[in-house]
Amino acid sequence: MIRREYMAWLIGVVVAAILIVGSAGVVPPPPNTQQASLSPSAAHVLGTAPDGRDMLLLCVTAMIRAAGESLWATTLTVVIGLAIGMIAATFAGRPADKVQGVIAKLLDCAGPFLLAACLASVAPRINSWKLAVFLALVAWPNVSTVVRSEALAISRMAYVEAARAVGVKPLRLALNHVLPAMLDRLAPLCFGLFGGFVALYGALGFIGVGVTEQGLGFMLFDAQSFIRSVPWYWMSCFGAFLSLLLFSAGMIWMFKKLHAQFVSADLERNRL
Amino acid sequence: MKLRETESADGLKPLLEVNELKVGFERDGKSICVVDGVSFCVKRGETFCLVGESGCGKTVTALSIAKLLATPPAQWLGGQILLNGQDTLQMQERELRQVRGSVISYIFQEPGASLNPAFSVGSQVKDALKLHRPDDATDSEIVRLLTAVGIAAPELRMRDCPGELSGGMQQRVMIAIALASNPKLLVADEPTTALDVTIQAQILELLQEIKRRLGTTILLITHNLAIVSEIADHVAVMYAGQIVESAPAMELLRRPLHPYTKALIAAMPRLGHVTEKLIPIRGVVPSPNAVPSGCRFHPRCTLAQPDCSQTAPELKEVEPGHWVRCPYWQRSAPSEK
Numbered sequence: 001m002i003r004r005e006y007m008a009w010l011i012g013v014v015v016a017a018i019l020i021v022g023s024a025g026v027v028p029p030p031p032n033t034q035q036a037s038l039s040p041s042a043a044h045v046l047g048t049a050p051d052g053r054d055m056l057l058l059c060v061t062a063m064i065r066a067a068g069e070s071l072w073a074t075t076l077t078v079v080i081g082l083a084i085g086m087i088a089a090t091f092a093g094r095p096a097d098k099v100q101g102v103i104a105k106l107l108d109c110a111g112p113f114l115l116a117a118c119l120a121s122v123a124p125r126i127n128s129w130k131l132a133v134f135l136a137l138v139a140w141p142n143v144s145t146v147v148r149s150e151a152l153a154i155s156r157m158a159y160v161e162a163a164r165a166v167g168v169k170p171l172r173l174a175l176n177h178v179l180p181a182m183l184d185r186l187a188p189l190c191f192g193l194f195g196g197f198v199a200l201y202g203a204l205g206f207i208g209v210g211v212t213e214q215g216l217g218f219m220l221f222d223a224q225s226f227i228r229s230v231p232w233y234w235m236s237c238f239g240a241f242l243s244l245l246l247f248s249a250g251m252i253w254m255f256k257k258l259h260a261q262f263v264s265a266d267l268e269r270n271r272l
Numbered sequence: 273m274k275l276r277e278t279e280s281a282d283g284l285k286p287l288l289e290v291n292e293l294k295v296g297f298e299r300d301g302k303s304i305c306v307v308d309g310v311s312f313c314v315k316r317g318e319t320f321c322l323v324g325e326s327g328c329g330k331t332v333t334a335l336s337i338a339k340l341l342a343t344p345p346a347q348w349l350g351g352q353i354l355l356n357g358q359d360t361l362q363m364q365e366r367e368l369r370q371v372r373g374s375v376i377s378y379i380f381q382e383p384g385a386s387l388n389p390a391f392s393v394g395s396q397v398k399d400a401l402k403l404h405r406p407d408d409a410t411d412s413e414i415v416r417l418l419t420a421v422g423i424a425a426p427e428l429r430m431r432d433c434p435g436e437l438s439g440g441m442q443q444r445v446m447i448a449i450a451l452a453s454n455p456k457l458l459v460a461d462e463p464t465t466a467l468d469v470t471i472q473a474q475i476l477e478l479l480q481e482i483k484r485r486l487g488t489t490i491l492l493i494t495h496n497l498a499i500v501s502e503i504a505d506h507v508a509v510m511y512a513g514q515i516v517e518s519a520p521a522m523e524l525l526r527r528p529l530h531p532y533t534k535a536l537i538a539a540m541p542r543l544g545h546v547t548e549k550l551i552p553i554r555g556v557v558p559s560p561n562a563v564p565s566g567c568r569f570h571p572r573c574t575l576a577q578p579d580c581s582q583t584a585p586e587l588k589e590v591e592p593g594h595w596v597r598c599p600y601w602q603r604s605a606p607s608e609k
Contacts, residue, residue, distance in 0.1 A: 093344050156342065158385035165340055165380075166400050166449060167372035176399070180390045 009183070016071055023068020024129070028061045029053050049222075058219065066216045069128045070197035074190055076136035081143020082186075086174055088144060089151035100148075104141035111138040128201065128215060135197060146189055147182065154181045285357060287457055287489045288314040288337065293351035295332050298344050299561070305349065306560045307332050308513040311587075314457070314506075319483060319490040321500045321521065323536075324510035325557050330493045333510070334459050337491075338372050339363070356456060374404050377450035381462040383442035387434035393418075393445045394430030397452055404453035417448040422478060440471035447478060451486070458482070461493045476503055497540050501525050509533045512558050512568040515587060519594040529590060529601040531573045567598070575600050 032052035040047045046055035088100040107114070115138045126134075151174075154160060160177045168176070198216070205217020293310045296303035307329040314320040322330045335341050337353055339360055353360045356375050360368065380386040388396060394414050401409035411430070418426035421444040434442055443463060450458055460479060464472035480503060482488050492503065500507055504521035509532065517530040528534045538551040555572040558564055564571050570580035577600060587597045 158380055158382055159388045161340065162378065162380055162386040162446070162449075163388070163399075165338060165372055165378040166453070167369045167374065167403050168399070169369060176391075177388055180388075 016075065020068050020072045020075070023064045023071075026061055026064045026068075029057050062216050062219050065128075066198050066201055069132060069201055069215075070194050072129060073132035073135045073139075073197045073201075074194045076132055077139045077193055078143055078186070078190060080136055081140040082147050084140060085144035085147025086151055086178075088148040089155065090170065090174075092148070092152055097148075100144065104144055107138060107141045111141070114138060126209070128205075131201075131204065131209070132197075135200065139193065142193065143186075143189060146185065150182045150185050151178050154178045157181070286313040287316045287356060288320075288491065289352075289354040290333070290337070291352040291354070293333065293336060293353060294349035295329070295336055295341070296347045296349045297560075298347060302561075303347055303349065304561045306513050307336070309351070310510070310513070310515055311351075312508045312515060312518060314489055314491055316456075316489055317483070317487050318505040319479075319492060319503050321492045321494060321504035321507045322510060323494060323497065323500055323507055325495060327557050327560075328510045329513040330495075330510055331461055334378075334461055334491065334493050336361075337457075337459065338376050338378070339368055340372075340378075373400065373453040373455065375455060376457045376459060377453060377455035379443070379446050379450050379458065379460040379463045382466045383439060383446045384434065384466070386446055387442055389434055392431050392433055393437065397430070397445070397448055400449045400452035417452055418445070420451070421445070421448045422474070423448070438471075439467050440474060443467060443471075443475055444478065447475075447482070451482065451488075454486075455488065457489045457491060459491045459493070462495070463492075464494075464496075464499065472499075479503065497525065497537060509536070512563055513560065514568060514597065515595075516569065516597045517595065518587075523594060529594065529596045530598050531575045531601075532569050535572075535574075569598075575603050 030053070032048075035044075035048050035052040037050050038044055038048040038052075044054050044056065046059065048054055049058060084100055088097045091097045115134060118134050155173075155178055160173065163173055163177050202216040202220060205215040206221050207217070208221075290313070291311050293307055294305060295307040296305045298304075310329070310333055312320070312322075322333065324330050332341065332346075336348065337355060337360060339348075348361050351361070355371065358371070360371060363371065387393065394411070397414045397417055398409050401413060405413075414430050415426045418430060423429050423441060423444050429437070429441070434445070437445065446463075458479075463479070464475050467475060476499060479490060479492075483490055490503075492499070494500065500521055506519070507521045507524045508515045508518040509524070509530065510516065511532050517524065517528065517533045519529075524533065525537070528537055532553075535551070535553045539553055541550060553572055558568060558571070564581065566579070566581040566583055567573070567576075567585050570576040573580065575598075580600075585597050585599055587595050590596050590601060
């Protein structure tokens with residue numbers, strides 16, 4: 001029977017699995033040349049593409065695919081990183097840990113080149129789901145480094161020591177005591193990885209690696225001439241200007257507040 | 273060196289024998305010895321107290337019994353620990369897991385930190401039962417254990433997470449977990465330090481009750497001499513990684529012989545002695561990597577002689593069952609005169 005405390009995580013895993021499997025089955029609407037390049041209307045809110053497909057449906061399809069593919073890559077990366085990180089923490093300071101450290105450092109430096117070399121050799125045959133394996137093989141040090149340090153810190157906590165003192169086996173110790181305490185530290189990392197993979201899939205799709213017709217990169221590639229035809233990029237300049245303005249206003253407000261604090265502290269000191 | 277007879281009157285071997293234990297910690301490639309030649313023996317059914325200031329090596333000694341120190345940085349540099357006749361320092365991890373819980377159980381200082389905040393207390397007691405008594409890992413047995421340690425409404429409390437319990441209740445749960453496996457030796461490492469005075473008394477009473485009812489041997493680590501007077505049968509006083517005095521509890525508290533033990537007792541506040549001035553021990557406990565030469569206590573000792581900084585004194589039996597690590601134990605400190 002599954003413990004009550006693990007139910008939330010089990011539900012999370014099931015939802016992620018459904019998302020991954022479900023997104024693989026999502027296909028874009030078929031081309032319809034009779035409705036090519038239509039303007040936005042009630043029937044097609046964002047208009048239609050030159051091949052006649054509904055733009056909104058294409059966008060939704062691309063987003064679901066990107067989410068599913070990135071989730072798959074994130075899952076693989078976390079599983080590999082978690083396993084290697086936990087092994088490294090278990091054998092901290094011993095040869096297995098040192099070998100892991102060296103490989104992680106090498107991948108940190110040479111990972112992108114290795115990925116590029118792997119992709120160059122297999123790019124014509126690879127699809128976005130297989131691409132996730134390559135990404136995970138390069139990205140695991142991000143996870144394993146955090147897992148190792150967290151596992152070492154948690155394993156010195158009093159309740160883990162107390163469990164060891166009762167005679168709990170290492171695997172049970174890791175699953176029952178170390179992992180649950182680590183998950184809140186791992187969650188932000190997973191979200192970061194997920195976002196990074198979405199961007200990476202888009203970029204690789206744009207240059208034609210691991211491309212699926214429904215992918216974000218393919219859509220961007222396809223839309224190049226459209227983007228160039230209208231100066232949409234000016235919108236991003238405006239956005240950047242707005243961000244800078246808000247950032248500057250925030251900084252000025254913060255400095256003014258700090259200044260007021262210093263002045264009041266000075267006054268207080270003089271009064272004393 | 274055997275501090276006490278290795279066989280009790282009933283012919284039984286002591287439950288725990290620690291002989292010349294040396295424990296070090298690796299730092300910058302060097303090994304710093306924090307427990308240096310500690311020897312003591314705990315008889316079955318008694319309460320043995322290890323007393324000393326913070327950092328003197330009490331906890332390291334206690335954790336060494338079940339090899340619970342993380343290696344690295346800890347290193348066992350020598351000695352022997354015979355627990356129920358088996359040398360735990362020579363055991364493999366698999367054998368140690370059998371010993372942990374079933375022969376020796378620990379109660380730690382901070383019950384709040386020693387319980388996993390993610391799981392209910394019932395499931396944590398159940399985990400301990402599953403390890404050593406899998407057939408008894410039932411809700412009724414959990415309720416029985418929680419009742420035995422004085423937790424009211426155990427059927428409800430077993431579903432609570434540790435954060436929902438008070439410090440005293442948490443310590444009771446820790447004791448229930450420790451008792452779940454019916455250990456022969458219960459090591460209580462400052463079990464009352466994090467609790468308020470009334471709860472301290474209840475926990476000490478509970479430990480005595482366990483000893484009376486189950487015959488469990490207790491090794492109590494504390495810096496509080498009041499607790500020693502309350503519960504101990506035999507006491508060993510530690511200073512800077514060494515035992516400096518060892519004697520039956522009442523004997524040691526009535527007539528301490530080592531200058532450090534005398535100073536510790538003089539520094540202890542007592543009810544009914546409100547006009548008496550407390551005498552602090554001058555100086556600080558030496559750092560393990562800067563231990564003074566000769567007698568480790570000599571820089572703080574009021575009886576120190578010129579040769580105390582030259583020669584390291586041996587632990588000697590000066591009276592039957594009373595061991596002291598000081599050649600000048602018969603002299604009195606100026607303040608005592």
